[in-house]
Amino acid sequence: MMLRSLWQKLVAPIDGPLMAFTGLLLLVALIAMGSASPERMTAQLINLAVALAIMRIVAQIPPQRLMHLALPIYVLGVLLLVAVALFGDISKGARRWLNLGFMRVQPSELMKIAMPLMLAWYFQKHESLLRMREYAFAALLLLVPVALIARQPDLGTAILVLAAGFYVIFLAGLPWKVIFGLAAAAGAAAPLAWGLLHDYQRQRILTLLDPEKDPLGKGFHIIQSTIAIGSGGILGKGWGQGTQAQLEFIPERHTDFIFAVYSEEFGLLGNLVLLLLYSLLVGRGLQIALNAATPFTRLLAGAVTLIFFTYAFVNMGMVSGILPVVGVPLPFISYGGTALVTLCLGIGILMSIHKNRMLLQK
Amino acid sequence: MEFKNPQEGLEQFSRRVTIVGGLVLVCFLLLFARFVWLQIIQHDYYRTRAEENRISLVPITPNRGLIVDRNGEILARNYSAYTLEITPNQVNDVEATIDGLAEFIDIETKDRRRFKKLMEESKRFDSLPIRTRLTDAEVAKFIARRFRFPGVEIKARLFRQYPRGAFASHVLGYIGRITERDIGRIEEIEAEANYRGTDHFGKTGLEQHYEFELHGKSGFEQVEVDAGGRPVRTLARTAPIPGNNLTLTLDSKLQSIAEEAFGDRKGALVAIEPSTGGILALVSVPNYDPNQFVDGITTIDWQALNESPQKPMVNRALNGAYPPGSTFKPFMALGALTLGKRRPEQAISDPGFFNFGDHTFRDDKKGGHGMVDMYKSIVESCDTYYYLLANDMGIDNIASFMGSLGFGSRTGIDIDGESEGTLPSPAWKKKRFKKPEQQKWYAGETISIGIGQGYNAYTPIQLAQATATLANNGVMFRPHLVKHITDTRTGGQRLIEPEPLKSLLLKQAHIDVIKHAMVGVNKEGTGARAFAGAEYVSAGKTGTAQVFSLKGADYKAHALKQELRDHALFIAFAPADDPRIALAVLVENGGFGAQAAAPIARQIIDYYLLGKFPQGAAPTDEAAKEADEE
Numbered sequence: 006m007m008l009r010s011l012w013q014k015l016v017a018p019i020d021g022p023l024m025a026f027t028g029l030l031l032l033v034a035l036i037a038m039g040s041a042s043p044e045r046m047t048a049q050l051i052n053l054a055v056a057l058a059i060m061r062i063v064a065q066i067p068p069q070r071l072m073h074l075a076l077p078i079y080v081l082g083v084l085l086l087v088a089v090a091l092f093g094d095i096s097k098g099a100r101r102w103l104n105l106g107f108m109r110v111q112p113s114e115l116m117k118i119a120m121p122l123m124l125a126w127y128f129q130k131h132e133s134l135l136r137m138r139e140y141a142f143a144a145l146l147l148l149v150p151v152a153l154i155a156r157q158p159d160l161g162t163a164i165l166v167l168a169a170g171f172y173v174i175f176l177a178g179l180p181w182k183v184i185f186g187l188a189a190a191a192g193a194a195a196p197l198a199w200g201l202l203h204d205y206q207r208q209r210i211l212t213l214l215d216p217e218k219d220p221l222g223k224g225f226h227i228i229q230s231t232i233a234i235g236s237g238g239i240l241g242k243g244w245g246q247g248t249q250a251q252l253e254f255i256p257e258r259h260t261d262f263i264f265a266v267y268s269e270e271f272g273l274l275g276n277l278v279l280l281l282l283y284s285l286l287v288g289r290g291l292q293i294a295l296n297a298a299t300p301f302t303r304l305l306a307g308a309v310t311l312i313f314f315t316y317a318f319v320n321m322g323m324v325s326g327i328l329p330v331v332g333v334p335l336p337f338i339s340y341g342g343t344a345l346v347t348l349c350l351g352i353g354i355l356m357s358i359h360k361n362r363m364l365l366q367k
Numbered sequence: 368m369e370f371k372n373p374q375e376g377l378e379q380f381s382r383r384v385t386i387v388g389g390l391v392l393v394c395f396l397l398l399f400a401r402f403v404w405l406q407i408i409q410h411d412y413y414r415t416r417a418e419e420n421r422i423s424l425v426p427i428t429p430n431r432g433l434i435v436d437r438n439g440e441i442l443a444r445n446y447s448a449y450t451l452e453i454t455p456n457q458v459n460d461v462e463a464t465i466d467g468l469a470e471f472i473d474i475e476t477k478d479r480r481r482f483k484k485l486m487e488e489s490k491r492f493d494s495l496p497i498r499t500r501l502t503d504a505e506v507a508k509f510i511a512r513r514f515r516f517p518g519v520e521i522k523a524r525l526f527r528q529y530p531r532g533a534f535a536s537h538v539l540g541y542i543g544r545i546t547e548r549d550i551g552r553i554e555e556i557e558a559e560a561n562y563r564g565t566d567h568f569g570k571t572g573l574e575q576h577y578e579f580e581l582h583g584k585s586g587f588e589q590v591e592v593d594a595g596g597r598p599v600r601t602l603a604r605t606a607p608i609p610g611n612n613l614t615l616t617l618d619s620k621l622q623s624i625a626e627e628a629f630g631d632r633k634g635a636l637v638a639i640e641p642s643t644g645g646i647l648a649l650v651s652v653p654n655y656d657p658n659q660f661v662d663g664i665t666t667i668d669w670q671a672l673n674e675s676p677q678k679p680m681v682n683r684a685l686n687g688a689y690p691p692g693s694t695f696k697p698f699m700a701l702g703a704l705t706l707g708k709r710r711p712e713q714a715i716s717d718p719g720f721f722n723f724g725d726h727t728f729r730d731d732k733k734g735g736h737g738m739v740d741m742y743k744s745i746v747e748s749c750d751t752y753y754y755l756l757a758n759d760m761g762i763d764n765i766a767s768f769m770g771s772l773g774f775g776s777r778t779g780i781d782i783d784g785e786s787e788g789t790l791p792s793p794a795w796k797k798k799r800f801k802k803p804e805q806q807k808w809y810a811g812e813t814i815s816i817g818i819g820q821g822y823n824a825y826t827p828i829q830l831a832q833a834t835a836t837l838a839n840n841g842v843m844f845r846p847h848l849v850k851h852i853t854d855t856r857t858g859g860q861r862l863i864e865p866e867p868l869k870s871l872l873l874k875q876a877h878i879d880v881i882k883h884a885m886v887g888v889n890k891e892g893t894g895a896r897a898f899a900g901a902e903y904v905s906a907g908k909t910g911t912a913q914v915f916s917l918k919g920a921d922y923k924a925h926a927l928k929q930e931l932r933d934h935a936l937f938i939a940f941a942p943a944d945d946p947r948i949a950l951a952v953l954v955e956n957g958g959f960g961a962q963a964a965a966p967i968a969r970q971i972i973d974y975y976l977l978g979k980f981p982q983g984a985a986p987t988d989e990a991a992k993e994a995d996e997e
Contacts, residue, residue: 132376176387178379229594232420235405235413248421252593273406280395287391291384303380311387318394325401 018064020293020356026286027337027352033267033279034338040245041266042259045340052342056349063353068302068361071354075119075126079146082119085112086153093157101157113154113162114343118350120150120166121308124173129301135178143174160206161319161332168315172308177300209329229254230265231326241272259340261332264324283317283336286310293359302358309351316348422602423592426564429583430525430855432610434539434573436619437850443539443574445525449501451509452494455486457518464516465497471508474498481663488546493566494520499662527567527661533654535622537682538615538782538848540572541657543664552578561585570660571682573613573848576781580852583610612853614860616645624974624981625650628967632957635683637831637846638950638971641940643865644835644844646780647948647975649828651683685780688788688824689953692910692960693748694938695819697881698833699756700741702768704877708759711880714740721754723814728754745884746892748909750818757817762808765816766792771871772833773843774825779868780846788829791822820913831951834938838906838946840878841871882906886943894937897965903976904943907968909960910936932956935963941972948975 031053038049085103089112093100103110124143131139147170155163175184199207212224233249242248247269249255255265268276290310297303316336322328324335334344405413434443451472458464465482468474478498485495501509506521513519527542545553549568553559556579564585569578586607590598625636629652636650655672664672672680681687703709719735721728730736730750736743744752757765770776775790789795793808800806815821828846836843845866852861885906889898894907912934935957940949950968957963970981 172387176380176383178376178383229420231405232413232416234402235409236417238406238410238414248591249417252421252591252599254420254594268402268406273402276402276406277399280399284392284395288388291388295381295384300376300380303377307380307384307387311391314391314394318398321398322401325398325405327397327401 015061018356018360019061020064020289020359022289023286023293023352023355023359026282026289027349030279030282030286030337033282036244037263037267037338038259038340040247040270041250041263042340045259049340052345055342056345059346060349060353060356063350064356064360066353066357068299068305068358071122071305071357072126072129072301075122078115078119079123082112082115083150083153085110086116086150088112090153090156101159111343113157113159113166114347116150116154116166117162117169117312117347118309118354120147120170121173121305121312124170124177125301125304125308128173128177128304129299132300137183140174140179140183143170143177147171147174158203159332164319164331165312165315165333169308169312172311173304176294176304176307209331212330226256226262226330227323227326229256230262230324233265233269234325237269237272237275239273241268241270241275244270246270261320261334261339262324263339264321264335267338268324283314287314290355293355293362296362297358298362302361306355306358309354312351313348420594421591423590423598425588425590425598427586427588427604427607428525428564429585429607430609431527431542431567432577432581432583432853432855433612434581434615435612436615436617436622438618438620439614440619441530442535442615442619443527443529446528447523447525448499449506450496450522450524451498451501451505452496452520452522453482454494454518454520461486464519467516468497468509468519471512472498472501472505477665480665480667484666485544485663488544494522496524496662499524499526529657531619532658533656534626535617535619535649536572536654536657537651537684538572538617538622538649539657540574540576540782541570541660542567542574543570543660544568567661571784572782573615576783577613577849577852581610581613583855584608609855612855614850614853615848616640616643616647616850617649617848618647618975621971621975622648622650625967625971626652626654628970628981629954632963633677633683633955634953634957634964635687635827636950636952636967636971637684637828638948638975639831639835639844639846641835641839641946641949642844644832644846645850645865646846646848648950648971649684649848651681651685651687653677653679655679682782682784683953683955684827685782685785686826687953687955688786688826689934689936690821690823690912691819691825691830692912692934692936693750693819694830694908694910694936694951694960695817695823696748696753697745697837697885697908697938698769698772698774699753699760699765699817700745700884701837701873701877701881702765703741703756703760704880705768705873706760706764708764709741709756711741714738714743715752715755717749717751719751721751721814723754723758723811726811728814741880742884742887745881745908746887748888748893753817754814757813757815758810760817762792762813762816765813766790766795771869772836773868774829774833776829778826778828778832778846780828781848785828786826788826789822789824791816796822819910827951827953830936830938830953831949834940834951835946835949836871837878837881838940838949840875841873843868843871882943885940889939893961894939894965897937897961897969901969901973903941903972905939905941905972906943906946907937907939907965909965910938911958911960912936914956932958935960937961937964937968939965939968939972941976948972 038046089100089103094102094104101111101113103112123146127143127146147167151163151167154166212227229249233247233255236249245251247266249269250258250266255262258266287310290306290313294303294306294310297306313336316333319328319331319333320335323330323333334341336348431445433441435441451468453461453464455461465474465479474497482495482497489495509521529539544566545568553562561584565582569575569581574581584607587605588601589603591600591602592598621638625648629650634652636648638647639645640647659668717730717735717737717739719730719733735751736747736749739749739752743749770790775788777785777787796808797806812821816823832843832846845868847863849863851863885908886904888894889905889907893909898905898907914931914933935954937952937960938950940946950971952964952967954963973979973981
């Protein structure tokens with residue numbers, strides 16, 4: 006009896022469908038990890054436990070509290086990004102980490118949540134009066150951290166943060182003429198932007214267009230991952246049987262390229278299952294957004310959900326060779342604690358918004 | 368400016384969420400389409416690519432064929448040994464790696480130099496030996512520390528070995544690491560695939576000429592490899608087919624006796640079986656040790672060999688061109704008979720010199736040989752007889768007759784790179800020289816051609832072949848070293864058939880006159896001392912070829928520097944009535960042919976016909992000096 010009520014208390018804030026989809030994705034993750042890198046299984050289980058605990062805690066925080074935290078977290082995030090630019094540790098040619106003495110943090114990761122929080126809060130504040138000026142200021146709030154992250158350079162995270170912010174602005178009602186105008190301007194500026202890109206960034210785009218040109222160098226990752234996917238066929242080679250994966254032809258096979266391992270071993274059918282799970286997760290998230298009570302929760306729920314989508318699409322697109330290689334993990338499946346915590350934090354926010362939809366509607 | 372009520376805002380939000388939801392679906396469908404493309408439509412292609420990735424064909428080098436003499440004695444073989452190899456492109460700092468290895472494995476400066484040279488000559492991903500022939504203890508030491516040395520491996524490799532060292536090195540030749548030039552030869556016959564795992568190639572001698580017989584057929588192992596190229600397991604194996612063995616016509620005992628007979632003198636000897644062209648012995652001394660080339664010779668050793676005044680790398684038997692001296696005379700006489708310029712009994716009076724224009728050609732015997740017929744001209748080696756004869760025959764006749772005996776053209780022996788020598792004629796002179804005044808043939812030049820001097824320059828093998836042809840009554844065979852080739856798998860033998868090159872249009876009576884005179888040489892003439900007491904009848908002719916023009920001064924061997932002394936020559940065949948061996952001997956700067964070269968021929972024939980081993984050492988310089996003063 007006691008135990009039962011304790012259990013009910015524990016699961017009370019948890020949304021059933023969202024938990025089910027997330028749970029299934031995490032199951033896929035463990036299966037894929039078991040093949041790609043069994044030695045990391047324990048570490049990933051610990052990461053998972055921490056992430057789920059955080060999800061549960063966040064799920065219990067009412068959205069109003071989150072709203073109050075939006076500005077401080079955002080400001081903290083930007084300050085940390087500035088600190089990184091000034092004193093950050095350099096690793097692999099990029100300045101991404103900040104050494105706080107007792108631990109190293111990657112402030113750009115924080116920005117993935119802080120950005121939609123901040124913008125959602127901002128649009129709720131200006132709900133009744135949205136002029137160009139408000140949108141312009143929102144754009145400024147978005148672009149400053151994005152620029153700081155892009156400078157590190159960390160194109161993958163910059164794109165994700167930019168996307169997260171853009172989703173909020175779009176859902177808040179950015180006029181279509183502005184959207185089309187921006188798209189046209191971007192098209193016109195593309196040749197100019199090409200000139201501003203780093204050599205290695207240009208190389209990545211060229212590699213995408215013709216990976217076979219440099220099969221042992223830049224094109225190696227894409228070639229090997231597409232070979233893995235293609236050789237998987239409809240049913241796949243079976244768990245632990247992927248030659249591309251097991252013989253280490255797939256680079257980064259437990260992190261960014263884990264999808265190639267999964268796809269080689271489980272084939273088109275496995276991919277279909279994965280796409281379905283992501284679709285259901287995104288669908289549930291959007292449903293939560295539609296049902297949310299306040300503009301803040303609506304925008305936040307919508308943006309967080311679309312981040313999941315963006316992660317999944319960009320990662321699978323890059324591994325299967327239709328998008329350039331940027332460092333974006335496959336959500337819930339790639340190895341790594343930070344990304345998992347960020348993602349589960351997002352799930353927790355969605356759950357909290359869903360549980361509190363009635364209370365605030367009054 | 369836009370004012371919104373909450374309801375309007377909610378509706379707009381719903382619309383946008385719907386649009387976004389639609390976009391999400393479109394994007395996922397796009398991905399799905401991509402997966403269908405890769406996993407269904409292009410599946411076969413990618414499956415093949417994955418297999419190609421996974422499976423690597425590792426060539427297995429075949430065992431190189433053996434070389435054995437006519438009695439089965441092994442002259443070139445293989446042995447297996449462990450080598451310590453570094454793959455330069457898998458190592459960060461090659462120098463540091465070698466230093467690390469040197470802490471527990473003996474690596475000498477010589478090894479480092481050789482490795483450096485190999486690195487310059489090879490591709491970065493080749494595995495190159497830093498040490499060969501590791502001891503078991505060294506292998507164990509390395510294995511215990513191998514984790515410290517990525518890119519360094521122990522490999523079991525087959526090495527070529529010439530068990531008798533420098534013995535017959537100019538016949539056997541040697542193998543060395545494949546170079547660009549060798550690759551050209553391999554590509555010519557489109558054997559690239561067969562050489563994928565091979566890193567050695569025949570460079571000279573039989574190793575070079577019979578490279579494609581000795582090499583064999585590479586085997587292949589289908590190995591599953593990981594992305595780093597490390598083998599994971601073997602899937603299938605095609606065994607290599609070992610190279611064919613060569614059995615030589617060469618008799619290594621005879622070869623030994625011949626090489627030892629030279630002592631520390633330089634020179635060449637070619638002994639041929641006249642009825643087949645099979646070579647019984649082919650000597651060029653000094654020799655070199657072909658074993659030092661197998662692992663890759665160091666630059667210093669290479670320079671030492673190449674720059675030595677002894678020139679051990681030159682195969683004198685095939686590439687040394689020497690004036691034949693008086694050994695030319697029997698062939699001149701044969702030409703005279705054939706062309707009808709002399710009858711055997713026709714005699715001249717020899718005053719000891721021959722005046723031609725304002726030049727006096729001197730005989731080696733002061734006062735002359737008196738009345739000289741053809742027999743005496745050969746037995747006593749009378750120069751004047753041949754001065755006159757050359758003048759009577761004319762240079763064109765001499766050139767065409769000598770050319771028919773093979774002088775001045777390659778014999779076609781189964782060793783590559785044979786020289787042509789020089790068969791002098793007006794046409795040759797025209798080609799050889801550039802200035803018009805040098806191109807002209809002077810009648811006086813014909814005179815010294817008659818005694819095997821002047822522009823005459825032939826290789827010892829040409830001289831031996833001409834002697835063998837004479838011994839064989841005008842039927843010329845292509846000289847060859849390999850008797851048969853054995854397929855090591857089936858044991859089947861492919862005989863190298865004696866190949867008659869041509870039959871000269873000679874009268875047997877004329878041949879008999881010359882043979883009779885050459886028998887006389889060894890019985891009562893210049894070769895008599897060397898062949899005293901022989902239990903068989905042999906035919907021979909001595910020769911002494913001038914290196915240094917004396918310009919009328921007396922020749923005193925001991926008064927001249929070694930390298931200016933005359934070359935000693937001797938040609939012979941035996942038994943005279945049914946020749947089983949014909950040979951030519953040349954001792955560089957040896958002095959008189961009778962003293963320096965004929966005794967070597969005697970030892971060879973004694974052994975070959977009687978199985979008698981020579982007694983005592985070869986004549987020394989001291990002995991030659993005494994003989995000169997007699």
